[in-house]
Amino acid sequence: MNTGIGFFQIGSIVVSVLAFGLAAWLYKWVVAQPSSNERIAEIGLLIRKGAGTFLKKEYLILARFSTVVAGLILLFLPSPIWNGNPATNIMMALSYLCGTIFSAVAGKIGISIATIANIKAAEASTRGIKPSFMSGFRGGAVMGMAVVGSSLLGVTLLLLLTNNTMVLLGFSFGASSLALFAKAGGGIFTKTADISADLVGKVELGIPEDDPRNPAVIADNVGDNVGDVAGMGADLFDSNVASMAAALVMAVPLDKATGGSINASMVFCYAAIGLLASIIGVATARMGKSDNPTKALNSSTYVTTAIFAILTAIATFTFGFEWRIWFASIVGLIVGVVIGITSDYFTDDSKPPVHAVAKASESGPAFTILSGVSYGLISALPAIIGIAISALVAFKICEPLGAGYPMFGISMAAVGMLSIVGMIISNDAYGPIVDNARGLVEMGSLGDKALEITDSLDSAGNTVKAVTKGFAIGAAGLTVIALLGAFISEVNIAAVEIGKATITGFDIMNPLVFFGLLVGAAIPAVFSAMLMLGVDRNAQRMVAEIHRQFKEIVGLKEGKPGVTPEYNKCIEIATNGAIKELIPAGLFAIISTLAIGFIGGVQAIGGFLTGNIISGLLFALFMSNSGGLWDNTKKYVEAGNNGGKGSRTHKAAVVGDTVGDPFKDTAGPSINTQITVVSLVASLMASIFLTVSLFG
């Protein structure tokens, strides 16, 4: 039975609407939770306003940036407006704007609920672990549902309206632009505030974490929301859209050749089932009798995974899809879970790497760094082998289906891996909510029992965070491999149009490809270095501001009642600095792509994208895992191991943690977005690089 694509598109829309419905219900549920503590409400409001300030500023700059980019798209893409069909250029520009707007709205919703849920989770902790967990989890789930619902809805509607897959790449590029701002900008914001607050507060003055006298304390709490909730959400929105776009870009020509629509149908069908599985997973998530939050989060992920596998198998049987492609999706899904587990191994404080780094820290901070860097580098290997094997297996298994199918198989592996993304985002956004809740419990003096409960919820958030980060990197990796296939598709469509020879691949022995490979591999390294230097510079500005406040505001240091620091000044510095430092790094990545394309043409770009993907994955995994490892080593030592809090080992572990902060929350995860942006720029520019280049 071959049902028309309309059926699956309508199905996708229905499931998206269901997701929005669930999000709305969860939103109302969270808001309806009781809260009464005035002090908490006051601080919560400061955090909420701070996050609002950042988002407003970021979206304002982004609006200007997008207007310029949309203008350029209008003029030049997919082909110069004076050469082609102006209607297509208008569609492209609009779909680009839609991409930024859909993602921005989802981010705004997520921040909005996260800054309510933190208060609710804090107060619920006085009533026990279960209600507190549910506030945190359901707050995060709003973000998960909003992100995945809007990405599926956006892709479906756009294709329905335009019937042009190129437009999807425009939409995806919009999502990537936003992700670049949200992830890299948010990453710089959060680590600027975190490091500065610690440096002056804990190290210089010896006041505790989350102490309200510290002018950077609100900025620090805001940072958790803008970095981890909005940033990670935008990142996964981006990957999710890109994986669907890549799959559809390859599916539609395959369908055209056979006159059907079965491959495109399959993409929509699987994506919708993935979202449906996440909806069920979220709706049924409960904390079991064991009161173990990590278990609760993981078990709902496993439920989602199993539902996806079963429902897609049924759908494949019912609608006569190719079993080989189903298998490719499942391979992607399994590898995603495996990558999560290996990330966990290298960062969990009950596993050997954390113990080894703690032991090395006894000899001083240099050994914390050396051992952490080493384990981080080693940790990349299993994840990379996983991605390599899944790409190889997906390709080989779909090869008998004919030309074009192998790369389509890889893109479906990416779709499969990202099928549970709704659940992943929910788990990920849970982290900063309960982290904030812990701070509010401390600042609101809700007592030791509440602190103990939020501590345990927070610790589960950290564990799950390492896993979701590994997952996000793996998903981006597989997606950009699929985008390489999409790039070839675009090049060939353009080649046919202008009567040039089509290409089938990129030969490493072609010196242009090799040139691209070498330069492409250097980009993620430099990009991440620019972001880290940005955090460094920005933190220096904020430290100066904190010093100024402690010097000029009388009674602040002593904690005189009624004297409050100027929290907003710190939020402003973090916001302005983040935007300022992010732009050169983003432009560097985009301009290098254009430079290589205009110098070496499509062959050089093929090499460039590949080099970028390979080293990007390596650095993203290395940095995320090293950072997570240092973070947990510090916590492990603070729990009384290898000398415990205040010891020489602890001081060394704190140095590791500070180095790890921008590694894991700024540079590492931003590389995902960088490689996606570069891949999309390349695909969009395909026809231009084909006609205008120095050596190509």
Added chain:
Amino acid sequence: MNTGIGFFQIGSIVVSVLAFGLAAWLYKWVVAQPSSNERIAEIGLLIRKGAGTFLKKEYLILARFSTVVAGLILLFLPSPIWNGNPATNIMMALSYLCGTIFSAVAGKIGISIATIANIKAAEASTRGIKPSFMSGFRGGAVMGMAVVGSSLLGVTLLLLLTNNTMVLLGFSFGASSLALFAKAGGGIFTKTADISADLVGKVELGIPEDDPRNPAVIADNVGDNVGDVAGMGADLFDSNVASMAAALVMAVPLDKATGGSINASMVFCYAAIGLLASIIGVATARMGKSDNPTKALNSSTYVTTAIFAILTAIATFTFGFEWRIWFASIVGLIVGVVIGITSDYFTDDSKPPVHAVAKASESGPAFTILSGVSYGLISALPAIIGIAISALVAFKICEPLGAGYPMFGISMAAVGMLSIVGMIISNDAYGPIVDNARGLVEMGSLGDKALEITDSLDSAGNTVKAVTKGFAIGAAGLTVIALLGAFISEVNIAAVEIGKATITGFDIMNPLVFFGLLVGAAIPAVFSAMLMLGVDRNAQRMVAEIHRQFKEIVGLKEGKPGVTPEYNKCIEIATNGAIKELIPAGLFAIISTLAIGFIGGVQAIGGFLTGNIISGLLFALFMSNSGGLWDNTKKYVEAGNNGGKGSRTHKAAVVGDTVGDPFKDTAGPSINTQITVVSLVASLMASIFLTVSLFG
């Protein structure tokens, strides 16, 4: 005029003999320099004996290792002995052994003179900077002449005797095996001793550097010799042999096709001219009126470079070689110099990066690390662009000469870059000699003026070291790209023999190639991490031993006359640990290559080698430059900047320096050797991977 190859081979032999003659003369000159101080003679002897102990142990293990490898080669390479011509297998095995022996003898000579020249340079410093400089430089030049003379002689004789280029790859593999031991083993040795001596001596007990009470002080001085003299020598011996081997592997089939010998002649001609230019550069090196040692070292390098360019142009004109290939060589040479200059920019203490890291260190060690890592990552970009451009230009410029010439052009760019290697090794070996001399001046109490002179010589050594390291990495990069061409040649020779289709390249869109690329890129990261963890573990062992000696040897801590520590125990630990920690890392690299080859065949190996080269270059440059940057930042702060010695900034800079030590002296430069070893294993196994593989 097309002269037969015999003429150029004889010329090469003559120039090699000239180099040995100069080495012998310089050796005698250094030995003849006056020395009379007993204390210095005594300590010098300890260093000499310690280096001897390490070399003996290393060569013993290497002898066992090589015997096993030679046995395997005898059985399986170039094809199983029961299938092919046993004589070829015997030649291969013997040439492999020759490669290890030639390199080992050159290393032994270098260590032998370096541990005499250090004494001579120390005592000469009482007579002024010029004689001290000359002792150091001429000591280093013995190593330079021995290494390049023996590599050229070895390659020439082997080809003359066997007339089989495959045998050259065996010779090259022998050189690589030795380099792996010498560079990675020496790197672990030197940093184990350096870090442990500092940790207990300077940090715990507060006694000065090079204090004879410290049980690790002799091991530390020995380390400079075994790491930098023997290690770097073996590394460049390896690159030099590999570049000639790769060029000849490609030249001979090109010559066969036209019935002449012009391309192979050109390889010998250029290599001989390179050595001749180095001989002239070394023989004429003098310190000018300015008494500036850096200037003296650099100006003789420029002299060598200019002589090479001029003489090769004359030869090309006289013998009717292709001007395009001449141009490719010159491009390689220029890029080598440019890479050296950019490495210098990122590590020189008069340039912005060092100042920025010193400034960041004011906020604590975490910022030393973050900024140093960032600048290190950025520093890789210009060097990689340089390598990418030189490969592209060499390829494009030789493309009109016909099939096979473009890759030959790249190999000649590598030969061009390595033409001045004799001079480079001389400069590089100069560094540890004057570093040792400085220590001897301190321990022998030769006075402040002598200390000032050796300080200035040492500082020049450090500056030049950064440049030569960048050069070594660049040379290895270009060489392994050429080896990729050699790999294809070998595959095709085997393919023709067994009646399989020949290959022309590696398509990235072939999933096996992509699989190889991903996994290959992860290898250098893991390899370097294993070495760093090895240093960490080994340093912990040595620290325990130093603690034991200070506890058990009565009067040692107080410096009671006649009480000496058991220096040999520390040398033993460094030696045994180095060998023990190096073997798993080396096996890991080799076994991964075999695994990928047997899984994915030649296509996967093509991707694997490329991934390895790309990420290897990136990590080698990053680690070497970050390490150099931290080293010089510490020295810059110690010179009184940003708070000066003993300040908080200084403590942070010391952490950076300790992290940088294994980065720049163990992991970074060993990656060179790792990628060469892997490339040669692949080329040697080409015919086997072609016939036996799971998916290939």
